[in-house]
Amino acid sequence: MIPTEDLKKVLSIADEAMIENPDGTIRLVATECRDCGQRVFPPTEVCPECMSESIKFFELSEKGTLYSWSVVHAAPKNWITPYIAGYVDMPEGVRVFAHIVNVDPEILSFDMPVSVCKVTMGLDPDGKSIESYSFVPSMTGEN
Numbered sequence: 046m047i048p049t050e051d052l053k054k055v056l057s058i059a060d061e062a063m064i065e066n067p068d069g070t071i072r073l074v075a076t077e078c079r080d081c082g083q084r085v086f087p088p089t090e091v092c093p094e095c096m097s098e099s100i101k102f103f104e105l106s107e108k109g110t111l112y113s114w115s116v117v118h119a120a121p122k123n124w125i126t127p128y129i130a131g132y133v134d135m136p137e138g139v140r141v142f143a144h145i146v147n148v149d150p151e152i153l154s155f156d157m158p159v160s161v162c163k164v165t166m167g168l169d170p171d172g173k174s175i176e177s178y179s180f181v182p183s184m185t186g187e188n
């Protein structure tokens with residue numbers, strides 16, 4: 046189980062960075078600067094490139110490609126190990142840091158197609174699920 050303080054950080058990012066559509070599909074939300082065009086994930090209210098506050102939100106695609114990954118064996122206390130942390134390149138030009146789930150790390154490969162999904166990170170003090178985003182390898186033949 047992840048410490049409550051860490052979960053709050055995960056939750057605050059996931060709350061504004063992830064949306065769940067009525068059909069159950071998950072999409073990540075990034076921001077784009079109206080002044081210089083810089084795209085950022087997770088969303089930010091100030092452009093890190095030009096400091097503009099003229100920002101628009103937009104949805105990222107369902108699928109990206111695996112840029113790099115690492116199997117983590119030494120993690121903060123109470124985290125469940127090992128887990129896979131990776132970077133995923135999205136077609137919109139942003140690189141997303143996330144866990145890669147439901148896969149044997151031995152079969153991962155560079156540029157492998159992956160799809161965004163929702164995972165339960167733990168439980169809040171009221172026993173309610175705390176959810177965040179991860180990526181899972183895309184199934185062959187899936188649309």
Ligand SMILES: [Zn+2]
Pocket residue numbers: 078079080081082083092093094095096097
């Ligand atoms: Zn900018």
